[in-house]
Amino acid sequence: MENMKKVPECPVEITLQLIGDKWKVLIIRDLLTGTKRFSELMRSVTGITQKVLTSHLRAMEAAGLVSRKVYPEVPPKVEYSLTETGYSLKPILDSMVLWGMQYKSKL
Amino acid sequence: MENMKKVPECPVEITLQLIGDKWKVLIIRDLLTGTKRFSELMRSVTGITQKVLTSHLRAMEAAGLVSRKVYPEVPPKVEYSLTETGYSLKPILDSMVLWGMQYKSKL
DNA sequence: CAGCATCCTTCAGGATACTG
């Protein structure tokens, strides 16, 4: 059973496995400001397609970072929000924002 | 001239453009502990190939994150280290390490 | 509205061989 490489020893690699992806970071950034509907995310995450947004939301849901709430209405309404674990990523995002601003000012 | 999307407005996207890549994060992590030779990086960045390591180092050099020092010897000796800008990424890496550890302990 | 199903393209990254 050498296929248990799902859990790397190194902490950074764990983090990368969960959010080491451009789209995921952008989705989390937008969810940090509060609950969003699917269509809102489609608009706020510039350039993402339905398929990609869906698959990433599913993956993050499975990882316990995002929760999905379906309202049994017509037309359908689905809201996504960060779980406590997902929200705990905020420090990482914050430092990325801070660094990005500093880097930009040096250009 | 709509091809000027090289500099996104959003700080997070700037950061992602420079280190939004699994390999780059791992390379930076290893350089944070000090100057490394090419072969040392090949070993410490588990699983990376020569070509990929080279291309990422070049990109990070161009971005001003990494400096490359060539010693005119035989056999060749090349050392890579973080620039001040590159080192300033440490808080991001630190928060990723911290988060990774916390997430792991919840599994 | 919030998706799922398909098909198709692209290119990051891997494998291999060669060199100053």
Next chain:
DNA sequence: CAGTATCCTGAAGGATGCTG
């Protein structure tokens, strides 16, 4: 040792159409 040069594959992601 530290690369460069090719070739090649897979899978991430884009485009489009359909539906509960």
